[in-house]
Amino acid sequence: MTINSGGSAAIAPGGAKVLITPSLSILGSGKLDLADNDLIVDYASPSPLAAVKAAIVTGFAGGAWNGSGINTSVAAANPLGGFAVGYSEASDLGITMFGGQTVDATAVLVKFTWGGDFNLDGQVDVTDLGRLASGWQTSQNWIGGETTYDSLIDVSDLGILATNWQAGVGAPLGRVAAAPLAIQSAGPA
Numbered sequence: 001m002t003i004n005s006g007g008s009a010a011i012a013p014g015g016a017k018v019l020i021t022p023s024l025s026i027l028g029s030g031k032l033d034l035a036d037n038d039l040i041v042d043y044a045s046p047s048p049l050a051a052v053k054a055a056i057v058t059g060f061a062g063g064a065w066n067g068s069g070i071n072t073s074v075a076a077a078n079p080l081g082g083f084a085v086g087y088s089e090a091s092d093l094g095i096t097m098f099g100g101q102t103v104d105a106t107a108v109l110v111k112f113t114w115g116g117d118f119n120l121d122g123q124v125d126v127t128d129l130g131r132l133a134s135g136w137q138t139s140q141n142w143i144g145g146e147t148t149y150d151s152l153i154d155v156s157d158l159g160i161l162a163t164n165w166q167a168g169v170g171a172p173l174g175r176v177a178a179a180p181l182a183i184q185s186a187g188p189a
Helices: 049-063 073-077 126-135 155-163
Strands: 008-010 018-021 031-033 038-041 069-071 083-089 108-114 180-182
Touching (some): 049 069, 069 073, 073 083
Parallel strands (some): 008 031
Antiparallel strands (some): 038 108
């Protein structure tokens, strides 16, 4: 899937959709609005994790969630909602199911979730606190405790986790075997 500079693609809100694509390229000022849905980049090689993270960082736009790259109109419309976009390699999480879809080790997973949900299970709990504690004062990706998209795990990340503590517990943000939006090949948007 390629979104050219100035182009945009959006998934309708509703939280029951998973966009699946074998590749993702967002150029220049291009935008992908996940709303409250998820994304699987089921790649062959090499891993696009760094490019996906960079797209999320520009989409984050300092917390406005309206920048180019990967953004979320749902978080943008709810600035105090505690929402974020988490990301990880499926292999780093050791999971084979994501958003109701089977994934293998060569998949980058992107989830609309709570800030502090480092294992992408839709809730902020002691497992996430453990990930943050393990990554404390080091440079990490999302699964190591990064919530501010600056790669350094510090008191700012702890504050976001604390603000969202127990969010989703008992009713996680997630999908129940939702039908995927499969992108086999896509031209420029």
